[in-house]
Amino acid sequence: MVAGGRLAECEDVEITGTAQHEAWQSRAVPPVEQLRDGLWSIPVPMLGPLRYVNVHAFALDGGGLGLIDAGWESDEGWTALTDGLAAIGGGVEDVRGVLVTHLHFDHLGLAERVRQASGAWVAMHPADAAVVASPSHRDAAAFAAAEVEFLVSLGADRDDAVSDVGPVERLMPFTRMAVPDRLLEDGDLADLPGWSLRAVHTPGHTPGHLCFAEERSGLLFSGDHVLPRITPNISTSFDGLADPLRDYLTALGRVGAAEPDEVLPAHEWRFRGLAERTAAIAAHHEHRLAELLDAVRAHPHSTPWELAASLTWSRPWAEYERRMRIFAVTETDAHLRLLASRGLVTTNGGTAPTWSLAVR
Numbered sequence: 001m002v003a004g005g006r007l008a009e010c011e012d013v014e015i016t017g018t019a020q021h022e023a024w025q026s027r028a029v030p031p032v033e034q035l036r037d038g039l040w041s042i043p044v045p046m047l048g049p050l051r052y053v054n055v056h057a058f059a060l061d062g063g064g065l066g067l068i069d070a071g072w073e074s075d076e077g078w079t080a081l082t083d084g085l086a087a088i089g090g091g092v093e094d095v096r097g098v099l100v101t102h103l104h105f106d107h108l109g110l111a112e113r114v115r116q117a118s119g120a121w122v123a124m125h126p127a128d129a130a131v132v133a134s135p136s137h138r139d140a141a142a143f144a145a146a147e148v149e150f151l152v153s154l155g156a157d158r159d160d161a162v163s164d165v166g167p168v169e170r171l172m173p174f175t176r177m178a179v180p181d182r183l184l185e186d187g188d189l190a191d192l193p194g195w196s197l198r199a200v201h202t203p204g205h206t207p208g209h210l211c212f213a214e215e216r217s218g219l220l221f222s223g224d225h226v227l228p229r230i231t232p233n234i235s236t237s238f239d240g241l242a243d244p245l246r247d248y249l250t251a252l253g254r255v256g257a258a259e260p261d262e263v264l265p266a267h268e269w270r271f272r273g274l275a276e277r278t279a280a281i282a283a284h285h286e287h288r289l290a291e292l293l294d295a296v297r298a299h300p301h302s303t304p305w306e307l308a309a310s311l312t313w314s315r316p317w318a319e320y321e322r323r324m325r326i327f328a329v330t331e332t333d334a335h336l337r338l339l340a341s342r343g344l345v346t347t348n349g350g351t352a353p354t355w356s357l358a359v360r
């Protein structure tokens with residue numbers, strides 16, 4: 001999932017997915033589209049402000065279909081996916097393999113149903129596979145407990161943390177997602193005959209996020225790593241990266257140096273102008289880092305929870321609660337960790353560490 005709160009609009013991006021963009025503006029789900037010979041996008045509806053995830057389907061040499069991402073797990077999502085596959089002349093039983101960009105529910109969610117219906121393999125980067133298979137991701141109570149402790153360590157009042165994490169039952173679907181049966185490392189070619197899809201490890205949004213570069217057509221499937229309108233949520237978690245924003249910005253620079261013919265993100269719309277877009281996202285984070293550094297200067301000895309409350313958000317902080325507040329606080333923590341890596345802030349240690357400017 002990505003947080004849809006803050007925008008980093010970029011006028012330099014050329015919108016190529018015009019039907020997707022028009023659907024977005026009219027608050028609809030876009031149509032199934034043929035993008036190239038043997039390549040289609042199938043929008044699968046999801047909860048939340050992004051409204052849909054773009055599943056990409058590939059006709060394979062020798063028959064069958066491959067997918068990038070499977071979609072949000074729900075009956076409505078399943079219907080959209082199976083109807084979409086029927087519309088392109090196939091069916092879910094034709095799916096041979098599912099490449100999953102990352103472990104979030106809107107991407108991996110439906111993979112288990114696809115695998116059961118078709119016998120397809122499911123492939124991910126080992127770092128995300130390890131998270132999905134870990135005990136706290138197979139057990140909702142363990143997940144909730146770990147998340148509460150993590151929020152408390154960021155300065156949350158325990159009652160606030162418990163209410164933000166919410167009832168354990170609501171986390172159950174997340175613990176039933178497919179554990180992949182194939183792994184893809186950076187640089188590996190995916191096993192989709194007729195296509196040359198190379199995995200590009202782009203950690204940050206999750207530890208094992210993958211983009212896929214299609215080398216014959218010059219397309220980049222960017223997952224949630226690069227989106228045309230919003231910046232993906234980069235946050236810390238109880239089992240995430242130590243400095244996710246540093247890793248994200250490094251991966252952004254690496255991907256931004258390529259010049260794909262078109263970028264096919266997992267949300268919003270296809271576009272051209274990757275270098276401009278990655279530069280705008282990086283600039284957005286530098287702006288945010290500067291704002292946070294000012295907040296630490298103004299409020300020394302503060303927890304990430306306290307600092308998040310002093311930043312500007314897309315709506316008044318007092319209205320933030322539940323998942324949105326978790327996103328905001330863990331995103332603030334990610335920015336603090338990068339400021340610490342740069343030697344600009346320091347923490348006092350302890351169980352709920354506070355942050356202050358580094359003495360230089």
Ligand SMILES: [Zn+2]
Pocket residue numbers: 001002053104106107224266267
């Ligand atoms: Zn997503």
